Amino acid sequence: MARLLLALIFSVSVNCLAAIDAYPFPDEDMQQRYDGLIAELRCPQCLNTNLAGSDAMIAQDLRREVHRMLLDGYEDEEILEFMYERYGDFILYRPRLGFGTLVLWLGPLLLLVVAGLIWFRLARAKPELLEINTEDQARLDKLLKDTDT
Amino acid sequence: MTFNKSLLIPLGVFVLLVVFLALGFRLQNPHLLPSALIDKPFPEFELKDLHQPEMSRTLADLSGEVSLVNVWATWCPNCLIEHPELLRISRETDLPLYGVNYNDDNEKALGWLTRLEDPYVFSIIDDKGTLAIDLGVYGAPETFVLDARGVIRFRHVGPVTPEVWQETLLPVVELLKEMSDG
Numbered sequence: 284m285a286r287l288l289l290a291l292i293f294s295v296s297v298n299c300l301a302a303i304d305a306y307p308f309p310d311e312d313m314q315q316r317y318d319g320l321i322a323e324l325r326c327p328q329c330l331n332t333n334l335a336g337s338d339a340m341i342a343q344d345l346r347r348e349v350h351r352m353l354l355d356g357y358e359d360e361e362i363l364e365f366m367y368e369r370y371g372d373f374i375l376y377r378p379r380l381g382f383g384t385l386v387l388w389l390g391p392l393l394l395l396v397v398a399g400l401i402w403f404r405l406a407r408a409k410p411e412l413l414e415i416n417t418e419d420q421a422r423l424d425k426l427l428k429d430t431d432t
Numbered sequence: 433m434t435f436n437k438s439l440l441i442p443l444g445v446f447v448l449l450v451v452f453l454a455l456g457f458r459l460q461n462p463h464l465l466p467s468a469l470i471d472k473p474f475p476e477f478e479l480k481d482l483h484q485p486e487m488s489r490t491l492a493d494l495s496g497e498v499s500l501v502n503v504w505a506t507w508c509p510n511c512l513i514e515h516p517e518l519l520r521i522s523r524e525t526d527l528p529l530y531g532v533n534y535n536d537d538n539e540k541a542l543g544w545l546t547r548l549e550d551p552y553v554f555s556i557i558d559d560k561g562t563l564a565i566d567l568g569v570y571g572a573p574e575t576f577v578l579d580a581r582g583v584i585r586f587r588h589v590g591p592v593t594p595e596v597w598q599e600t601l602l603p604v605v606e607l608l609k610e611m612s613d614g
Contacts, residue, residue, distance in 0.1 A: 327570035340535055341570045344561040369568040371468035 306350040313353055320349050320359060323376045324366055333376065467587045468568055474501070474582050475566035482533055482541055482555040489556045494582060498608045499528040500601075501576040502552070502592075503564060505536040506544045508572040514591035515548050521597065522551035527605060531555030534564050534572050577604050580612040 308314040318335070324345065326337035334342045334349070345366070352362050366374045378384050415423075474491060481487045494501070502518060504511040522529050531552035533541045538557060545555070558564055567576065567584075577586035586604045588596060 327568075341561070341564075344535070344565060347560075348562075348565055367468070369468060369565060370570070371568070 306346070308350075308353070316359055317349060317353055320353075320362055321346055324349070324363075325374050325376055327370050327374060467584075469584050470587065472584055474576075474578055474584055475563065477556070477563045477566070479556040479558055479563060482531070482538065482545075482557050485538070485557070489554065491582065493554070494530060494578065495528055496582070497528065497580050498605055498612060499530060499578045500605075501530045501532060501578060503532045503534050503558075503567070503569050503572050503574045503576075504555075505534045505572045506540040507536065510591040511573045512548075514573055514593065515551070517592050517594055517597055518551040519549055520594075521592075528553050532558050532563055532567075534558050534569065535561050575601070577601060577608065579608045 306317065308317060321334040324334045326332050326334050326339055326342040326345075328339040328341045329337050332342075334345055348365075349362060352365065357365075363375065367379070372378050372381070372384075474494060476491050478488050478490050481489050500521070518529060521527065529552055531554070533555045536557075536559065538559070541555070541557075545552075556563070561569075567574070571589070573591055575588045575592050576584050577588075579585050585608055586601070588601060590596075592601065
């Protein structure tokens with residue numbers, strides 16, 4: 284029963300996705316490139332949905348644009364560049380290496396190195412020897428001797 | 433008691449944390465995307481005029497002076513909100529205002545301009561959204577400020593309210609005019 288229900292649920296959701304629009308492609312390879320591109324381009328109108336999953340007007344326009352560019356023989360990289368030039372970092376789910384992203388990626392590494400250096404210095408520092416006066420030393424000796432016996 | 437300077441370290445870390453969190457959690461609209469087109473020339477286009485569909489408009493029709501380009505549509509509620517302010521700007525200033533009618537129905541668009549008055553020098557039909565894509569538009573309304581050389585110098589996403597005009601757009605326009613005069 285549960286399995287049947289699951290199957291039903293999934294068939295419904297798949298139908299919803301397929302209902303948005305279907306572009307004809309001359310071959311399977313191009314269809315796959317199209318699916319890949321609209322999966323990794325973020326819809327500019329929605330905060331976290333890709334072009335494939337959005338039915339915002341702009342997403343429909345951009346899907347049509349991706350379709351047109353693929354048919355016109357553009358490479359995937361060129362299509363991503365086209366989108367990047369217009370919509371900036373936001374549209375790419377895998378952002379490019381730039382100053383901002385470099386800080387984001389290398390920052391934690393830098394912190395790790397700094398932490399490691401501090402730890403290294405602390406570990407190497409000689410432990411401080413505390414002065415003890417003769418009276419206390421005598422007490423200590425006595426205590427140690429008592430526990431031995 | 434001697435003051436141990438290393439006690440200041442946690443305080444310093446705390447202050448740094450506060451600064452970063454303050455920057456990160458600033459009240460800002462996450463829907464506002466930074467524009468990739470600032471300081472780039474307005475994209476080339478060849479699209480029909482809304483009022484005279486037999487005529488095509490190109491980049492050359494956007495005059496060689498500081499101007500505004502407004503992306504609008506009849507399906508966009510915020511366009512209705514900003515309309516009175518656009519009318520006022522077109523009446524009270526000598527700034528050319530061009531319209532890009534985005535993904536719209538021509539009949540409805542013409543009806544809208546007759547009913548509400550037309551603030552635009554002309555509107556172009558972008559029914560496929562191609563110019564809008566070249567402009568990095570992701571909704572309407574959006575307003576671009578162009579300098580005298582036709583370079584995009586500012587972009588405002590959302591309705592142009594009197595406050596937006598006074599506090600944001602007008603200063604940009606005035607600065608650009610000064611620059612082109614001087």
